[in-house]
Every structure is written in structure tokens, then in C-alpha cells.
Amino acid sequence: MTFTVTHSPRDGGGVCLRLAGELDLSTSGELNETIDRLATQGERHLLLDLSELTFCDSTGIAAFVRGDNRASAAGGWLRLTGASGRVDRVLQVTGLADVLRYIPDTMDPATPSRP
Template structure:
């Protein structure tokens, strides 16, 4: 299967008058595909530009006819509001394409964010990977 690995280094301001570097790394790989569903393994930080890259990858999969996508989030180490937004938008886009997006095996941090926001159920969060 295809492999889509991208790394970026972004410059960010930490406080007034100071600058530093924040290294955002997100890997998105299609690890299994069948007529029934496509398993996508996500690892790294689901934040900032990484969130947009994930959403772009989901869009490409949907455009290519993959209607049911399972995201394996076990290796996601951090998820901020932009990451949550990407998951919600991806779910909406898959539903609009007469398909679905399921989340699986999320790390403790990601699970907590989704449960506190009330999105775990809506996004179909599962404890194990089931493509």
C-alpha cells in the first residue's frame, strides 16, 4: 500500500520577544485496505499543520473510493483542538460520501480528550483496531 510520511519544522513564538522551534511530526500510513474498509495508522502529534495533513489524506482516500476508513490512533502522542476538529471534519466528510470514519486504539491522552469533549461515541471510538 502507499505510504504518506511527512515531517515539518515550524517556527513559533513562545513569549513576547522570544522565538523558538516546535517540531511537529505526524505520520499517516495506509496499512491495510480491503473492499470493506481501509486501515490508516496515524502516529505523532495530531496538532497544527499535522491535523490539516491528516484531513487532506482522508480526502484523497474518499476521492479514491475508500468509503469506510478506520484510523489507528495508538501511536498518537498529542492531540489539540485542531486535531479534534480534523477528526470531526473527517467524520463529516466520510458520512457525506456515504461512508464512515471510525477511530480505534487511541492512546490514553487522545481517549481522554475525546471523552471529555463528548465526541468519543459520535466518532465511533473503539478500544481495538477493527478494519
């Protein structure tokens, strides 16, 4: 039931946040705080690595959407990568997998191609 979020600078700018454990009502506040803190520090490009995340509910989805809204307002973006299993399924069901997909080849993934 534990949740941790750590972050480190990425090569070429931006921050990578590593999420591990379960992201739900009781832990999504921690993610929101981290995103807010980074935004206050001027970080506009956030890549969330979900490969260690085992669960994500609607409040986690809300945290992703909120973070992307905030980054977009500052001219940046929030993207997700590494989701698998149940977390990937939630992202597929909600359609966020498409909206917040990280495409490394694209220079600016803020406008991913959509069908």
C-alpha cells in the first residue's frame, strides 16, 4: 500500500519522476505536491515513469490530468511512460494512454498525433 515518488533531472532538460507502489485517494496528494513544487521551481517538462507503479485509480488519473493542465498552462507538458498491467489498463480505459503518451522521437510531445 506504499507509494513513493522520486525525481531526477533528465538529460536535455526536464525532470523524470519515478512513481512506485499504489496511487490512490490516500497517496495522490503526495504526487500533486511534488508536481506543484517542481512547477514552482520552474520545471515545465515532466516525464512520469510508471514502471514501478502497481495501481492507479481515478484520483491518480486526476493527478495526471491536473499536472498536465498545469504544465500546459506554462507552455510545457506532462507525459507518462512505462505503464504496464493494471495501470496500463486504467490508462487505456480512460484514453489517457493516448493523450499523455510519451513519444521520445518527437521533439515536443505536447501535440501527439491522434487518430
